[in-house]
Amino acid sequence: MGVWSHRFGLVLPLMLAAFPCIAGGPLHAQCKVEWTFGIPCMNVYLELVSQIKKWTTADNCVNGGEKCLYTLKSANKHFIVAQHTTPVHKYVDDLTFKLSSSFNNGSCYVSGFSVSEVWYAVFDYGTNYCNLHNLIEGSGLDKVSGYSESTSNFNCTQYSKANCTIY
Template sequence: MKVINPEKLKSANEHYIVAEHTTPVHKYVDALTFKLASSLDNRSCKVSGYSVSQLWYAVLDFGTNYCNLHNLIEGSGLDKVSGYSESTNNSKCTQYSSANCTIY
């Protein structure tokens, strides 16, 4: 069985990581961006991330953009790291409260 990786790294440097994610069913392309910043003492870092649908009409995406990030963080185990926190809501992430990330 051939496994197809739907994520594609677009660019990366010490400040940003930019990638694309293709949704499994309808093959929509979402842009993922991560901003990396070190602490003043260089002993920790802060990563801010967001996912945006490339299609203007994908506003009611049932939390797909949230799930893009959630599944990546959970799958990597970073949600278990001391100091990890998440800040989102329905106004920041459309349909966040109804997202079912197990289907992606």
């Protein structure tokens, strides 16, 4: 073992233990989620836009939740852009939803992405995942036929720590 590897051989393993996102997850607080819905994209679009508009005020934040302070920035049947502001610290996360129709079976495929605007945000305890998931659940889209969701700790900062019932 060379001098460098002998002296510094533990540096990388210690960094990976301290910062697990380095081991294969995002290096910035963000989340990517893929969904399939067994309904047309126009229905998904209408439900998501409606839910974002329902949760624009701080009313749902009263009991400590995060199901509030969403802002719709732009929307068309293929792409939705929104923001979510955390009620306590006022951090802003940017959200996008890309909707694609399947002509074979009438299903809709959606790719969602949430990213913290704060450049130094690394750990978010699953907040960016919850930004997206709460809209899907709040709109009832998680109950439609053919629903599926796909993500992981690799795609979402601290996904396994997410507790969306409080966010």
